[in-house]
Amino acid sequence: EIVMTQSPATLSVSPGERATLSCRASQIISSNLAWYQQKPGQAPRLLIYGASTRATGIPARFSGSGSGTDFTLTISSLQSEDFAVYYCQQYNNWWTFGQGTKVEIK
Amino acid sequence: QVQLQESGPGLVKPSGTLSLTCAVSGGSISSSNWWSWVRQPPGKGLEWMGEIYHSGSTNYNPSLKSRVTISVDKSKNQFSLRLSSVTAADTAVYYCARVDGGMDYWGQGTLVTVSS
Numbered sequence: 001e002i003v004m005t006q007s008p009a010t011l012s013v014s015p016g017e018r019a020t021l022s023c024r025a026s027q028i029i030s031s032n033l034a035w036y037q038q039k040p041g042q043a044p045r046l047l048i049y050g051a052s053t054r055a056t057g058i059p060a061r062f063s064g065s066g067s068g069t070d071f072t073l074t075i076s077s078l079q080s081e082d083f084a085v086y087y088c089q090q091y092n093n094w095w096t097f098g099q100g101t102k103v104e105i106k
Numbered sequence: 107q108v109q110l111q112e113s114g115p116g117l118v119k120p121s122g123t124l125s126l127t128c129a130v131s132g133g134s135i136s137s138s139n140w141w142s143w144v145r146q147p148p149g150k151g152l153e154w155m156g157e158i159y160h161s162g163s164t165n166y167n168p169s170l171k172s173r174v175t176i177s178v179d180k181s182k183n184q185f186s187l188r189l190s191s192v193t194a195a196d197t198a199v200y201y202c203a204r205v206d207g208g209m210d211y212w213g214q215g216t217l218v219t220v221s222s
Contacts, residue, residue, distance in 0.1 A: 001168070034208035036152075043201055043215050044144075044152065049208035056210075087152055089208070094165060095142070095154035 002026055002090050006098035012106040019075040021101045023088035028068050032092035035064055035073045038100075039084045047086075048073065078103070108133040110202050110213035118196075118220050124189040128202030128213055135183045136160040140205040143176060143187045145198040146215075153198075157205060158185055192220045 003026040013019045023033070031051035036044035046055040048064035051071055061076040075082055083105055088098040114126035128141070135141065142157040156166040158176045166174050175188040189196060197220045203209035 036209075043203075043212035044209070045212075046208045046210045049210075053207070055208065089152075091208070094167065095157075097152040097154070099151050 002029060002093050002096050004088055004090055004096055004098035006086075006088055006101045008101060009099070010102045010104060012104050013078050014106045015080060016077050017106075019078055019082075019103055021073040021075075021086055021088075021103070023066075023071045023073070023098050025069045025071075025090055025092075029090045029092035031067045032090055033064075033066070033071050034089045034091065035062075036087045036089065037082075037084045038087065044087060075103075108204060108211045110204065110211055112200060112202055112213045112216040114216060114218070116216065116218060118192055118218060119222055120193055120220055122192055122220075124187070124192050124196060124200075124218055124220075126187045126200055126202075126216065126218070127184050128186070129182070129184045130204075131183070133204075135178060135185060136180055140165075141178070141185050142203045142205055142209060144201045144203055144209070144212075145196075146201070147195075147198045155187065155189075194220050196220050 005024045007022045033051045035048040038044045052064045063074045085100045085102050109131045111129045118124045140157045143155040156176045158164045173190045178185045199215040201215045202213045204211040
């Protein structure tokens with residue numbers, strides 16, 4: 001099983017600031033990585049797939065990078081609606097999720 | 107706009123079988139997509155359970171494989187999940203999702219509690 005490790009567990013950021021979230025795979029997964037946003041009581045929302053391709057309707061302030069084992073999700077200027085939990089997910093070998101990073105208001 | 111809707115009992119007894127259905131609207135389950143089940147225990151992270159193609163081909167999470175069955179009903183445009191021998195550890199919100207470069211459409215989720 002491919003284990004996905006996200007860091008940090010919690011990220012405290014002020015509105016308008018930049019947020020950088022990390023995700024590491026236990027083995028090489030090429031670019032087979034997606035990022036999701038989840039708000040309380042809601043289903044996850046696909047943000048990024050293929051490590052760097054924004055899903056339909058996702059604002060340009062969200063960007064993804066990386067390949068192999070190390071990946072990053074960057075939110076360039078945090079808006080109030082961006083405070084949520086973010087999950088990475090690999091799909092190189094079945095599907096596994098990271099444990100999540102909570103982005104909270106500083 | 108594709109929509110997915112989970113349905114099924116919200117309470118299942120220990121050692122029983124959990125059964126859920128995901129109805130797909132706004133699109134065909136016979137499209138070139140896989141269809142997945144994902145669950146989330148209260149306050150915890152996401153776990154992929156398995157997926158199915160309209161042909162009936164399936165893939166399952168190895169940790170659940172002995173207890174999970176996913177099936178498809180093309181005539182009703184829906185797919186289903188069965189999880190046997192449930193315990194309290196199977197209490198979770200269960201989501202169905204469409205796979206297309208990631209999981210791009212999700213149901214709203216349904217809470218299933220395992221309790222006597």
